[in-house]
Amino acid sequence: MNEIISQLSSVEPFNHLDKELLEFISSNSKVTYYPASSKLFDEHSTPKQLLWIIKGSVEVYDKSEELIDIYHDQDIFDSNALIEGVYKHSFIVKEELIALEIASVAFDKIMKSNAYVESYFLSNIVQKVHQLKAKAENSTLSEFMIARIDKNLLHKAVIVTKEVSIIDALKEQVAQNASTVLVAHEDGTYGIVTDSAIRQKFIIDNISRQSSIALLESYPVIGVDEDDFLFNALLKMTQHSIKKLPVFDKEGKIIGVLEQLDVLSFFSTQAHLTNMQIENASSLDELITATKRIDTLVISLQTKSVKARYISKLVNELNKKMYQKLFEIIIPKEWHGKVALILLGSEGRGEQILRTDQDNAMIFEDGFIPDDKDEVSAKFIDALEQIGFPRCKGGVMITNPFWSKELSSFNEQSNIWLSSPNQSGFMDMAIFFDASFVAGEESLFVEAKKYMREKISQHTELSSHFAKAINNFESPLSYFGGFITDKKHNNEFDVKKGSIFPVIHGVRALAFEKQLEATNTFERLKELNNIGLLSRNETFALIEALEVILSFRLYVQLKKQKNAEAIDDFIDPNKLNRLERELLKEAIKRVNEFKKLINFHFKLAQLG
Template identity: 45%
Template sequence: MITLFENIKTHLPFTLLTKKEFDHIKNDAQIVYYPNDTVLIGKDKTPENLFVVIKGIVEVFDENEEHIDMYHTHDIFGGIEIIEDQPSEYSYKVTEELICFEIPKASFLDICESNKDFKHYFFSSIVERIELLKEKKEYASMSDLMIARLDESILHKACVIASNVSIVDSLKRMDEEGASCLLVQNDEGYGIVTDADFRYYILQKEEKSLENISQIQSYPAISVKNGELLFNILLLMTEHSIKHLPVLDDDNNVLGILELVDLLSFFSNQSHLITVQMERAQKLENVVAAAKRLNVMIGALHAKGVKSRYIAKLVSEINRKMYMKLFKMIIPHTWHDKCTLILLGSEGRASQILRTDQDNALVFEKGFMPQDAASVTQRFIEVLDEIGFPRCEGEIMMINPKWCKPIEAYKEDIYDWMEAPTYEKFMDMAIFFDSTPVAGKLSLHTELIDYLFHKVEQTPSILMHFARAIETFESPLGLFSQFVHDKAHKNEIDIKKGALFALIHGVRALALEHQIRATNTTLRIKALNNSGFLSKEDATELMEALEVFTTLRLHSQLSQLAKGEKIDNYISVVNIGKLERDLLKEALKTVNKFKKIVSYHFHLSIVG
């Protein structure tokens, strides 16, 4: 028993106890067995023990036998009722033979009295538990940063000058290549010239007759070999107060220049590095190379516990720069003031973090439809292929004529969605309503959204049918009873179908009703709160539930990416930690509550 009880020491809330407090509970706890169908806590009964599950399953039901919750290994229940000395609102029933610890009510209350953090844990919100999860991830990520090594992907191209070249010609060369420093090739090794050296030249050129670049170089240049630990490089650059560092291969050939700002970017989130590379790109291959660094940035931010919605916002901004650059390089200049590039679906909502699929379209102005549209759009999609965006299985891409046509054709679609609605048309309507323009004549997109709002105003009953899609997938509030049982996804939940879709689409339907132009789900929730439809409490719960789902999905997808597996929306409910599982439970309850709000608001019970 001692060994078993020691195992829970590493799980919240027991990690909050002192040794004396933990020993007190351990000495009073007992291991108990219960067969199937045992009612541990009856409705309107106050528990006499705190239960800690070792093995088995306990399910919670209300008076109508509706499934409310589920507990298994390392889960705790009964604490709130004991602390508040109130009878349970639900019935706790063993549905898989149970072995558990029972901690007597008196011992539990003694610890709650002496340890306020321990007591508070039982009442902590999703927001507070997410902060605990963030702290855990920040601690775990430190070792990864300490062992990261330098590779060529973060280097800038070196501008190498012969030692006898004049200073003026060297400066011209530096400007032509867009370099931030010069490497001077001497008979023995390299020197380096930076802005500080050029300032020295301006002030001293006449007095000291400075003409050749070798006269103002810092020699020998401090350098490192490729593969060196990044942390060691940071120490070196800090020690010598340098911002530019030549990187050499084993034969002392120059591989490139490492800039301090990029090194610091790596230790923060790499966003600066990617953005600079994107903006400096003169060729498509440079855009592709910069965009491919996104996954590294995402992994670093996730490891540090940064909220997934902030990661998504940063990724979205970088992707917008990428799309603007691709639009400028691939789309003919004669089209630029006659069409707009729009992103749809998860990209339009700025919620796509890892590249799961392409969702894009072109809208041309009235009467304009170029003959070579097919070949141009094909090239655009091929570049996205090269970057790593999988093609959309539903063909929501500009190579599909459905998503590449003049504005009047899109208006015909919107009219058709209202007059002859079907489930498929509602999905097209949802995809389009989530769209955002990124390049070209942006007013074309504004005109289409205005037209959509106008048609919905004329046909308000369409919203009831549009919102009904939230009932498409069963909510996995039965939680672990909603496991996928096929061999490929045993004990996993499709978080997109089981939770995200209902939350996102419910918010989308309300946003359409309230003519909210924001496409991001979090911003839509805030707007619904500002309009008075959602209370501050409900809005906060929804945003944090969305955070839980996207964080768990991102964690799973990063693991799949590392293993070279196909990225999907499945989350293992048995492999995640207890804290994550608790968060998932609470988030699913929030979605179920929200579905009831949407159903009541749009009268979905009477929709045929």
């Protein structure tokens, strides 16, 4: 028994127990043997022990006698039953079982005596991931991610009306020792006077000191709510290239100003420096140098356990700045008001973190097809490749005439997608459905998306056919709960095809049906919850599952990048420890449940 307890002491979470608690477990546990096909526990029976499998496997069945889970060597079950006081499923021995049965009295004692063990067994899947990363990286969940705006970080602002003169407003700023001048408007909105406006307009342009302060303001002001996260403040500063954010209370009154220097001192990353280098780049070489910092930023955030979806938000804002600067450098100025550069696929949804490929398109004003279109487009794609965005293998780039044409041609394409539907066309339409504007003349993009939505509203019967692609790929989990790997790909499995795509496309299909405007998958999920199509629990469970899967993929991709290996979507489950496999399996099971929901909602079985 001592040898078995010694082995147990190295298993998560028992490795956090002291010698006294391990001895208590030893005194209240026993090693048991069960032959294959034995019934361990019946549904609705009362649990009396926690089992740790030394050797063998156990299958779990629901009340419909459908296999829903399987436990293997080193797995622990069923803590939920002990906590809730009842088994919700039936347990059958698959392969002859040798297990350590830990009596409920011992389980109760370690739960009450050790906060980590209690947290482990009570926590949800995402919390377990954070615990795992904290241990693996010798780090804790980034304080920044849970930090809200603190009033102690705020600077004083002087608020004046637009009738006040420049000199009087500045005198008042000095008198009150305020960092910022805000201009109040009659409708309750505000403008802000920036340092650069004072230098340019007041000092250099020599505007009269008696002129209205409104001549110096940037209007309307961009601000944040007092209960918002610091991370969101950093996102806004990055997105809008600003250094100060007025902070509003619940009544809409300004209570102070948050400054970039204070945010960056709280959260030391390269986001600000990268953003500034991108904005100041005047050549392709300078832009390439600036964007190299993004990968370093991603690594820094990932090791601090920042959620993948938050990393993608920040990276997306920086990549947009990069695209805008590249557009400015490469695309002729005479094009700027006559074309719209748009991002597609994961870039369009704002979900790409590492530069795995490029997906883009360009909408031209009707009648404007310049003679050097092909030459300029090729130069733009070449530049992206030099920056680190591999060419899209599917040709979804502005060098492809299909994705680079006049507005009327894009509108006609929407007609074709909907009037002559087929699966290939649906996937192209899905790519465009996720598009977002990045540079040029935005009205062209707005018109193209508006036209598509109007046509979709006339063909609601196609929603089910649009959703059908969710069944294109099988789940990476087998019937028996193990991972299905590809022997031709080093016994890895494609986590994107079987686990990420079903969520993205299933959510996209619901957004297609309900005509939602959001493109980001997480934002779409929130909107689906808001309109009552998905319950709060369904939404939260799916967000948790997708976050776990994306986090694992990013973790593996960064390892491959570090080892100079090709970055792809494959994961080797044999390189994961027991807890990691457990977490990933649970997340994929939730994806499979969502997949069933989509099949039921759209009645896909009836399509054949």
